């Protein structure tokens with residue numbers, strides 16, 4: 883049987899009792915177009931960059947593209963999931979394990 887632990891509070895999740903939330907994040911570098919007066923082109927350009935990065939990802943060039951593109955995956959318990967959704971970038975809490983009662 884596969885046991886999962888919460889990646890935030892390290893609590894062991896019991897599959898028969900605990901809901902497990904999977905959080906997937908993608909962080910990728912975006913190069914903004916420098917041309918002046920060409921703002922409408924923005925969207926296509928972003929799409930293009932994303933496509934290039936996807937191709938890089940498929941080719942498995944992990945070492946090179948690591949700084950440009952990262953895929954992250956976390957298992958969270960319901961408590962940590964709730965806190966994550968409220969504050970995904972950790973602005974409100976000073977530390978990762980700062981669990982102040984609400």
Ligand SMILES: [Zn+2]
Pocket residue numbers: 888889890891892893958959960961962963
């Ligand atoms: Zn947790």
